[in-house]
Amino acid sequence: MSRNSDVENDFFAEIDETVGNYTASAVRQALQKVETMKLDELPPEHRCGLLRRHAEYLYMMSNYQQMKEARVEMLEEAYKKARQGHVMDPKDYECAKILCSTCGRLAEESSLKKKLDLGFKFKTYLDEAMAINDRDFELCHMRGRFCFTVASLSFVERCAARVLGQIPDVSFKDALDDLLRADHLEEGVAENQLFIGKTYLAMGDLVNAKKWLVKTASNKSDVAVEQEHVDEAAALLEEKKLKQIKI
Template identity: 80%
Template sequence: MSSKSDVEQDFFVEIDDTVGDYSARSVSAALRKVENLKVDDLPAEHRCGLLRRHAEYLYMMSNYETMKEKRVEMLETAYKKARQGHVMNPNDFECAKVLCSTCGRLAEESSLKKKLDYGFKFKTYLDEAIAISDQDFELCHMRGRFCYTVASLSFVERCAAKVIGQIPDVSYKMALDDLLKADRLEQGVAENQLFIGKTYMALGDMVNAKKWLVKTASNTTEVPLEQEYVDEAAALLEEKKFKSIKI
């Protein structure tokens, strides 16, 4: 008997094949196919799968968008699609991951009020996803990045956050544990390498910080968002505090 995932893959095989190598061109083509389908016209068991793909492809395409306003607009649409799918099937792991990804990115890209609102929602979604599986690169990276971000909040941001809800009790050490675990699960990811370097900086370990920033800066990519991580690492390495440090 076929499993649920096999049945879903068979149903979406044409769209999944279109995604191919996940280049901007192939993802854009798959996105157009998804947008031509209506959720209500599909069998109930495939509706979450469609919404998840719609959200995932929008998220991927946002990585190629250089205008922040347009990027946030795409992420907001992706978030709505992923949330709709998550409500339909809270146990769908892939949909839960995309919901975390879109919500987490919106927490970083939005203004302070929305940033805090999305941040609290993100923590809820992340806990739900990790309850399904805690051995996933993306989830470990997102939790580590979340811990780093919360630990880095300014006094003003903390005051604003307390109006919305209870700030999680996290630390840079917790962030580092998750980010290093993510690297063990999948190495060579510039985004994760950058945050490992920045976390070591926050902990005052400048030798390890430089090691990871050098790794980040050595990456080559054609994806604009990933290039931003590479450029940020390169810019940090130009700071005076790193010049005398040998690795």
């Protein structure tokens, strides 16, 4: 998940090895190791690396939380760590990326006012990260998802958003372009497949919507958040207008 310098990788080798293939138990062990390290006792050049890893592992563990309260608590802590690391080193790409991830997910889990506030911050962080690398699956997915969310705002939500700042001029077509680009970079990701299907659905293209939702629903996962995407796709496929479509 992380691609930093050889010097940093050597310094955090034990923790990175603990993470292994990113199973829940492995990430939990790595998180415990990170939590025992004191930031102010590390060499300055490794402090951002520690904060970034701390944020990553909290974010990943939040995906396994079925209770929203526990999930949000982990995301809030992950967001704080990532933001601290980003302030420390704005050019650290991996830290910028996890900051986008935590901010975006936290926005989705929040009430309208906080969702809008975090949404504007997310767009700023996303622009900064994509200025470093615009060919990353996660960033393309996040930008597509952001465009979908903005294009889906109701009149009331748009009015509330305008109080906080200028709403980006984006469309479902913009969302689809980024989501399909993300799929080209990394195929078979249920979350991305779901939003491609939902975007086609919003655009009135029921045939392509059903194709992508069927792909999503065929996935299986023991990760709570990922399974929610699969379940959402299956629920959408039960809608009358989609059940009538043959593919």
